[in-house]
Amino acid sequence: MSKILIVAEVKNGEIKKNTLELLSFSKTQGIETGVVLIGSEVTELADILAGQGASKVYLADDSSLEIYNTEQYTALVTDALQQSESNQVWLSSSELGRDLCPRLAARHGVGALSDVTQLEVNGDQVTAQRPCMSTKIIQKCQFSKDGLRVITIRSGFFNAEETTPVSANIVSLSIPAGHAKLKVKEVKVEVSDEVELNEASIIVSAGRGVGGAEGCDFVKPLANDLGAAFGASRAVCDAGWLPHKHQVGQTGTMVTPDFYFAMGISGAIQHLAGMSGSKVIVAVNKDPDAPIFKVADYGIVGDLFKAVPVFREEVSKIKD
Amino acid sequence: MEIIVPIKQVPDVALNIKVKDGAVIEEGLSYVISSWDETALEAALQITEDIGGEVTLLTIGPEKAAESLRKGLAMGAHKAIHVKYYDAKQTDSFAYAKILQKVLEGREYDLILAGRQSQDTDAGLTAPMLAEFLDLPQVTNIIRFSNVSNQNMTLYRKGDHATEVLEMELPGVVTVHDTLNEPRLASMRGIMMAKKKPLEEIELEAIGITSEMSGLEGSMTEVLHYDKPESRKEGKNFEGDEKDTVKQALDLLISEAKFLV
Ligand SMILES: Cc1cc2nc3c(=O)[nH]c(=O)nc-3n(C[C@H](O)[C@H](O)[C@H](O)COP(=O)(O)OP(=O)(O)OC[C@H]3O[C@@H](n4cnc5c(N)ncnc54)[C@H](O)[C@@H]3O)c2cc1C
Numbered sequence A: 001m002s003k004i005l006i007v008a009e010v011k012n013g014e015i016k017k018n019t020l021e022l023l024s025f026s027k028t029q030g031i032e033t034g035v036v037l038i039g040s041e042v043t044e045l046a047d048i049l050a051g052q053g054a055s056k057v058y059l060a061d062d063s064s065l066e067i068y069n070t071e072q073y074t075a076l077v078t079d080a081l082q083q084s085e086s087n088q089v090w091l092s093s094s095e096l097g098r099d100l101c102p103r104l105a106a107r108h109g110v111g112a113l114s115d116v117t118q119l120e121v122n123g124d125q126v127t128a129q130r131p132c133m134s135t136k137i138i139q140k141c142q143f144s145k146d147g148l149r150v151i152t153i154r155s156g157f158f159n160a161e162e163t164t165p166v167s168a169n170i171v172s173l174s175i176p177a178g179h180a181k182l183k184v185k186e187v188k189v190e191v192s193d194e195v196e197l198n199e200a201s202i203i204v205s206a207g208r209g210v211g212g213a214e215g216c217d218f219v220k221p222l223a224n225d226l227g228a229a230f231g232a233s234r235a236v237c238d239a240g241w242l243p244h245k246h247q248v249g250q251t252g253t254m255v256t257p258d259f260y261f262a263m264g265i266s267g268a269i270q271h272l273a274g275m276s277g278s279k280v281i282v283a284v285n286k287d288p289d290a291p292i293f294k295v296a297d298y299g300i301v302g303d304l305f306k307a308v309p310v311f312r313e314e315v316s317k318i319k320d
Numbered sequence B: 001m002e003i004i005v006p007i008k009q010v011p012d013v014a015l016n017i018k019v020k021d022g023a024v025i026e027e028g029l030s031y032v033i034s035s036w037d038e039t040a041l042e043a044a045l046q047i048t049e050d051i052g053g054e055v056t057l058l059t060i061g062p063e064k065a066a067e068s069l070r071k072g073l074a075m076g077a078h079k080a081i082h083v084k085y086y087d088a089k090q091t092d093s094f095a096y097a098k099i100l101q102k103v104l105e106g107r108e109y110d111l112i113l114a115g116r117q118s119q120d121t122d123a124g125l126t127a128p129m130l131a132e133f134l135d136l137p138q139v140t141n142i143i144r145f146s147n148v149s150n151q152n153m154t155l156y157r158k159g160d161h162a163t164e165v166l167e168m169e170l171p172g173v174v175t176v177h178d179t180l181n182e183p184r185l186a187s188m189r190g191i192m193m194a195k196k197k198p199l200e201e202i203e204l205e206a207i208g209i210t211s212e213m214s215g216l217e218g219s220m221t222e223v224l225h226y227d228k229p230e231s232r233k234e235g236k237n238f239e240g241d242e243k244d245t246v247k248q249a250l251d252l253l254i255s256e257a258k259f260l261v
């Protein structure tokens, strides 16, 4: 009998969408699923996880867990795995998941499948699809030995259903010590009300075509109008027009929104690698031969400085 | 400071990559050092230039992987270790991490600086697995470092919602984000000097790696087949005055794609 353990992620006192997606997906598989919930002041979130179908919530609520750290998280998930007798652990392909997954797998003497975009679970048999080689190739792969299955899954591939909280069945975990040789000195949180790239259902992104920091300021209001996240190509971030956290692409954030607007972005392979999984792509570019038009569902050959104001005007009409 | 930089020789993903019958076509591929590993090497070179020490490149790969080691030596690495691995097919990150562990057993080092992920697998698993096998602390995805000494260093990690600043006692394992630096190009002089630098060759058997520990047998996962991603269906392009084209596009966005409805 298969049993799954999902590692929950929390941001600003809420369960992140990527976690809810994993829970919704596990529900469609009809496999008993527990969740390990780690953080500081997170206890009340357990009921949300239960509402989403978590049979048990393995809880570690402690001020030392406010910020992710490899050692405590590895120990806690290991503890929850033993108590729940799960044979699979699912994590999101976030920075937390990317750091924790290999460490956890190695501790259990097994391999892992990372950044999976499609998953088939058949008892102990797990087959997955994952992009590789800058998303130029998709691999189909599987676990070839017995043992724990450790998997990270990209967000945006399963829908998170809305559910109502129910009272959770909580198992409290004891808090392990951190790594003696590693200390978190400080955390530089960029406090902002901006919509985060990997959580957004609409993204408006600026490329070098915006011409400078002022050009970014020209495009950004459209993102605000749409309640969208504001992204950028690496060219924009490298030039210092926007901080690197806005970068979409293979080495920035991988995104899969419902709607992606590329404004003055040529569509280099590394940019496409990070956004070509978007459901609908709209591109504005002066150059009719720009590679972005190869992936765009709606391509506007034209000047973004003329197009953005029309978008804003039309959107405000629709919203009224 | 003794720094180990594990590098992987991979196909250049900037070039066209073709698949046939579920396999990547070898012909026409050109091989390079995985770009994140070059970033790791650049960081290692900067550290040793700053506080002294040596950078050792380490690769597990076929004969031709020696070219990548020579390139890294030309960039400035001091020495290199080539673990000869003739048939790398179906070797996953777990197996590579185990082999790296064996190679490093009994060697002296302060820091292992690796890529966040390799350019062919995009897996991002090997370095933290190695850290666990060696029982060392890890910090992944760093965008900056400071206060490096032979005992410890400060690392800035790009986390999900914040930059985490960590203090790590050495030895430890670090992986780099590609924005950390711009790797240098090898100079003519560097290329000449590289030929004289020590390149140690190791056969798998010599370090006790049996056939059960390599290839598919030593791996925990296997690739069943490779495919091109499904291409997106042909889009619609609009040319002309932006006043008209934007409206036309928006009309379709709303009626076909249910935008904002
Ligand atoms: C290892 C590596 C990793 C990388 N990772 C990433 C990554 O994660 N993300 C990423 O984005 N890039 C990445 N890159 C960089 C990538 O190769 C491109 O250089 C970058 O994406 C180009 O950004 P751009 O499209 O904004 O700029 P450009 O390629 O310069 O394109 C600008 C576009 O704007 C158009 N334009 C100009 N003026 C206007 C106007 N007024 N109106 C409309 N259109 C206009 C032009 O026609 C052009 O197509 C990476 C590169 C490497 C080597």
Ligand SMILES: Nc1ncnc2c1ncn2[C@@H]1O[C@H](COP(=O)(O)O)[C@@H](O)[C@H]1O
Binding pocket: B005, B006, B007, B008, B009, B034, B036, B037, B058, B059, B060, B061, B093, B096, B113, B114, B115, B116, B117, B118, B119, B121, B122, B123, B124, B125, B126, B127
């Ligand atoms: N064959 C190899 N030889 C040396 N180092 C490797 C090898 N494979 C992976 N690595 C290291 O591990 C990192 C991550 O690899 P991966 O798990 O494939 O994404 C790479 O950036 C390298 O630093």
